[in-house]
Amino acid sequence: MAVTPGAPGAAPYRRVVWRAGAGRLAAGAALLVTVALLPWLSRTDPALTVLRTRSAEQDPTPEALAAVREQLGLDDGPLALLGRWLGGLARGDAGTSWVSGEPVLPDVAAAFGISATLVLGALLVTALVAGAVCARTLLLGSRRKLRYGGAGGPAALLAALPKFLLASTLATVFGVGLGWLPSSGWDGPASMVLPALALGVPSGAMIGGLLEQALPAAFNEPWARTWHAAGFPPGHTARHALRRTLPGVLPQLLPTLVALVGGAVAVEKIFNIPGLGRLVLDAAVAQDLPLLQAGTLTLILLGTGAGLALGGLRRALLGPALRDGALPALHRPPLPVRRWVRYAAGACALVLVVLVTAGALRDPLHVDTAARLLPPSAAHPLGTDALGRDLLARVGHGALRTALVALAVTAVSALAGVLLGLAPRVSAGLTDVVATLPAVLAGLLVTAVTGPSVYGAALAVCVVGWSPYAAQTAALLEQERASGHVAAATALGAGRRQVLRRHLLPALLPPLLRNALLRLPTAVLVLASLGFLGLGEQPPAPEWGRLLSENQPYAELAPWTVLGPAAALALLAVLAVTAGGEGPRRATVGQPRRVTRGRHA
Template identity: 80%
Template sequence: MTAALDGLARQRAAWRAGAGRVLAGTVVLTTVALLPWLSGSDAALTVLRARSGEQDPTPDALAAVREQLGLADGPLVLLTGWLGGLPRGDAGNSWVSGEPVLPQVTAALGVSLTLLSGTLLVTLAVAGLVCFRTVLLGSRRRLRHDRAGTGAAVLASLPKFLLASVLATACGVWLGWFPSSGWDGPASMVLPSLALGLPSGAMIGGLLDQSLPAAFSEAWARTWHAAGFPPGHTARHALHRALPGVLPQFVPTVVGLLGGAVAVEKIFNIPGLGRLVLDAAVSQDLPLLQTGTLAIILIGTAAGLLVRALRLALLGPALRDGGLPALGRPALPRRRSLRYVAGVCAVALVVLVVAGMLRDPLNVDTTARLLPPSFAHPLGTDSLGRDMVARLGHGALRTAVAALVVTAVSVLTGVALGLLPRAGAGLTDVAATLPAVLAGLLVTGVTGPSTGGAVLAVCLVGWSPYAAQTSALLEQERASGHIAAAVSMGAGRRHLLRRHLLPALVPALLRNALLRFPTAVLVLASLGFLGLGQQPPAPEWGRLLSENQAYAEIAPWTVLGPAAALTVLAVLATTVVRADGRMRLAGR
């Protein structure tokens, strides 16, 4: 009887999750269908200019375009007509080129999936290298505070488009090892996979590296070590114990690259799905945009289901063998070097801000364009002769505040939906794969380009990693033995949440938020670069990277300064909570 009830409950949960995915996908596709009307611009004019920039947009020409596209019928008729053709394999024709949409999306999807496979291999390799030392020492009971945390934070904070530019210039143009442009054979995917996989692998590896010491400090690991079990056997089970809480991060971190690697695809001239969707959104090519968005949603949902099945397969046996306690942060030996690193980073940022605030960030001097670092300009000047120290110092507060708002809102939203699985069932899988660029286009269609619109766009999709992590850790905690013991002793929901669940969730979520803090800065920068966020000439770190990217080869200081400032901020964020070598919550 109990087994039947459990099966019925699981079936209802699966139906709720499926309904949530369908509802979320429907909302996204409906919003995309409304883009020409939400933007407030003339879709016929946009399409006409995309077809030919030289054609005179006369009233007769615009009227002919509207009649040809059926804009007078309204978005509902266009959406239902597009949906009705999908079962027949007909996704319509492109509004710009007039070619069938489905072959274009299929070709771009094949390119993106191939690039994704290479990115996944790099991600796994880098993640393994980041946590290798912890696995090696933990299996031999020589646990020390992690040394890879700072290095992983630096690597995770590297801007993907900046890393792509460096790899394309150094390994593609100067050394000629791999193609620096185009998509022709396996060699073409090496550099883009490295540019996308190195930061992603550092983030995944950093999260896993922070969870492993707790697994090695649990009672079963100590018992196995005392009993003489081989270190490799203990290491495999420790990975088995720590992986379920980290696996959900693969969906937003790796699969999200299907639609989010626009900058890298542009640098390497790769005809991927993300670039196709972005170009369709800019030109308001509705059939192409809808079909590309649907492909991203379907791939993301399938990947989310696969990751969830793998996580449950790992979670069950790992927690049934003895009822392991909560996976918390162990008390590790203190390392003063982390305090020194945090102190040096804090001092460097303070000096940069103070020095920059004493200078004018908007002063244009065309006679001082692209000057190298000197006593007058310690970090050189940009293409308009503006002092880089001034622009970095004035942009520090704007950059940090916007990224903090995005991170805080995303964490709170993700935790709320993760703690309420019925409300967030299926929504996370869809939101995890939606590019922030696409969300930015939809938001600015209503609000117009602004910093607030960019922040809102990132928040709309930025909560999914935290919701996935909260749900995974919550399920892991509920399956552990100490929760069952507390329930058997009469503990209520509030007591379980306050004394058991939140103390287990908060440290892992905080580490994830700190690792993703630089990512929030870069996503905001990419929106500003596309004209959807912070508008020039206001200084902002990520935007400085974007607008100076073209001068990286002839004037590298224009990008090294913002990149170094961003890296220092990321290292400070990740080391400040590790300075004591442990994280403990009051009352646990």
């Protein structure tokens, strides 16, 4: 679909479908080729990696390495290996594991079944949490009593919860401490509860926060006001308002779904769950190419199928108005924010400044083995870590690096996503495929070329981080193009650039900016997970996310080692979402710009 407004007809829609299918096919093929090149991109001998994975005690003699190369056919090159693997795949054979020597397909199928079951539970938790987050707005909006706009603070705090930290806490408290639920393994429905909560609570807060920001605009539309004046039941109005806002949020479910399947490596490791994400990561580390290719292909097919299903559901929810170009523009009303929310944001900013300033005056690298894991005291207000280093100093010195890298990653990802979302002919299908690539696997691919560093990790996050913004931009753009005021502007002679500048961008930027600010803490956590796996920030750098990762094993013995970095991250999340609720509304919210005649009006 082009950026120019106009309702898509049947023939253009078929062209869009074919173009999107071709884009998915091309992007999937490029991803599989890149994965096939991974052992050679890493500039390490794949025979040596496989030999060490098979047996760490075996001496890697030239004869042993030559035998491995001959057995695996490594001398034929990556493209020949990929061609043989694809040929076998056409016959239903996904190859044999380089490490175990067993067929790959049964392992991938078993891991996918476990991950699919876990995802169903996590999606249920996601829906319940999202409903709880936006329940107040639904209730008050349907009764025309919505007078204030929430800053999304509770949703931001839940969305900023590190999944691995939440998983560790749930396993320790409800699994080990109380013994209510299994804390390890996969032995039935009870084993799914704690991992589903760890995955679903942050994801539900993210989706619920986006819905809560969009619902006031739906309740401000003429149909909602008319229904209220006519005495329609509030529940009826609330259901249709939810239906009106869901299409703009549905594209965010695709990266969430893929993250639950392929990006839940830390949660799977904590609960010892043999899921697909853990299988793909282990195969990438061991350079077990057939297993890695089969797992990656499964993720691609999952993302493509989910993208098609979500796209069809979004069009079904919008109905004929999208096809006929009669969809009203969804603009958020200028609701004031409660005064206590601003005071709370100011208090968070003050506490964060004091915390960072006090920590910056201390030495973050000083090691005192006699002061290991000390609780908070006057000498060490946040306690010490496993090496006796002062946590306040490490939190303070890591603030600038963490904030700048996360802001840069979020800004670059959002800008790239908006540009690609405005050009669907280029990004058709590409967004769905890139959304299937977990950040951990992207980190392995990128750092294989650049080497492990904070810049390589940031680049890896940008490689996959633009897809949510592109999906949201394309969805909002399609809805806005179907609105009456854009069609009227075009009929009166407005050109493409004028429509884009005066009508489309003012409607797209506020929700995109709110989404970016809501995802800012997530960028910190993704960078942390890459650092934890040795792909990002290297020790002893005091980066917030890495502090969470390296202190997570001591959360039960010394909980203060993770409380300090987690509190700093929570403060950052509240500030980000408060800015997202306040800034965009003041800047560009209101009614659409008036329709003007001519290109130069």
